[in-house]
Amino acid sequence: MVDLESDSTYAIAGIYSFGRGLIARPEIRGDETAYQRMARLRDGQIVMSKLNAWEGALATVDDEFDGAYVSPEYPVFSVNEKNAYPAYLKHLLAWPGLWDQLTPRGSMVRRKRTTPATLLATCVPLPELAEQRRVADKLDVLMAQHSRAMSDVPSQKALRQVAAAGLDRVLSHWANGTVRVDQVCASVNDTVHPGDDRGQAEEFVGLEHIAPHFGERIGSRPLGDEKGRKFRFAPGDILYGYLRPYLNKVWLADRHGLCSVEQYVLRPNGAMPAELIAAGLRSKSVLDRVLDATHNLQLPRLRSGLLMAMELPAIPQEHREQATAEIEAYSQRVIELEKRQRRRDDLLTVLRPALLDAAFSGRL
Structure with a gap:
């Protein structure tokens, strides 16, 4: 935790939901926030949003966000590398199976916060380090292929x-x-x-x-x-x-x-x-x-x-019949392409959580 100085500027980070990582926010001056203290992030740490952890607002810190700041609403955790391989944890945080365990029960779910104690007490699959490395390395390859496939799809x-x-x-x-x-x-x-x-x-x-x-x-x-x-x-x-x-x-x-x-x-x-x-x-x-x-x-x-x-x-x-037929054929091809793309998008969307389910259930 760092005491904020009114005339200093601070690079702020936030967290996307659904396992999409950290997001850079605009810099602020110390006198532009009601917070007197913020946490300075370090490469390899884990950050959680108290408000949205249950919908995947968890992330690992990489080089890009080393030295950025988060408010007290974002608890920060160190990784015990004797027991946990950081790359394995990065995939684990993106797993909907973990988010489900953090989902608050009862009414007014969106107003309920996940505490650091709740996250630390949550049981997760944690095999031996060698197996963690194997799973992480395989997921790295598969997720890179998935990202390329997603980027290759025309919008x-x-x-x-x-x-x-x-x-x-x-x-x-x-x-x-x-x-x-x-x-x-x-x-x-x-x-x-x-x-x-x-x-x-x-x-x-x-x-x-x-x-x-x-x-x-x-x-x-x-x-x-x-x-x-x-x-x-x-x-x-x-x-x-x-x-x-x-x-x-x-x-x-x-x-x-x-x-x-x-x-x-x-x-x-x-x-x-x-x-x-x-x-x-x-x-x-x-x-x-x-x-x-x-x-x-x-x-x-x-x-x-x-x-x-x-x-x-x-x-x-004299050309209307031919033009009409060509328009109809073209339109049908475009509509079919759109339907195929939609099906492909749907498959790619469900593939990522399916791979994570397989990895953390011992089937990868």
Whole structure:
């Protein structure tokens, strides 16, 4: 523990939850905190958050954080290297099986703290030092491979950019000039208030039910006691989410329903197939113009006039069937890639705790 001096600065460290290690906080002056004393960390020590230890806020100190400071809310422990191999303990602290033993019981769990005495009294698997080294060395290799696999996975953002940019490539291949949205669509405000006749509508499709960038409906809910006004849509209409338009939520409806008033209902007039209009609205070139028009707004909303004035690729009659088929094939490939990536992400997410379970149960 170090007595803080008011005119001195101190590098502060915190702890991520879920076994993700230490985090560097901004430096502070001694007179900028109510604490009079803090603990100075040393390489190889162990740090715990009293408040969040039960959800994995435990970490070992490495060179990067040697000499950093933590508040009294973060007890610091030395390692007895006669009994414990530091690299083994580093993996042990990332093990959900240990966190489970630290989980407070009863109500108000998030207000309960883990004391140093509780951590020290917790029983953990601790084989002989030679076995600890073997397990730690093997986990080092496996976790490095896991980290590389995680970093090799394209981000959802990157995949969505690919989806939007690919539409531009397909459409530009067949396009001959551009056409304004209001030349191929009309904006329809078929408003339904609570208690009104819903017509043929049987379900509600809101912004939360449309996948960003992929033009795919991912859910709906049955109509019930609806609150507030809604817009009615029909098969062939295009729903465009104008609230937070950077999410690029555009869907070509295949059913009757109601949607939120945060979506524009666009009804194609037959001048161009609805599939090509919807693809154009989701394309990167249109999205970029939308972002330019709304980026400085605190709660981005795209005005209907701006949307209706947007330019879309104009596909000549003789190429529309081919362009539509190519758009459909491309969209299906992107959706399948997204599903595979999601499955891979899920597998990689469960792999890390599975490896730790195997290591600390003697199966590694």
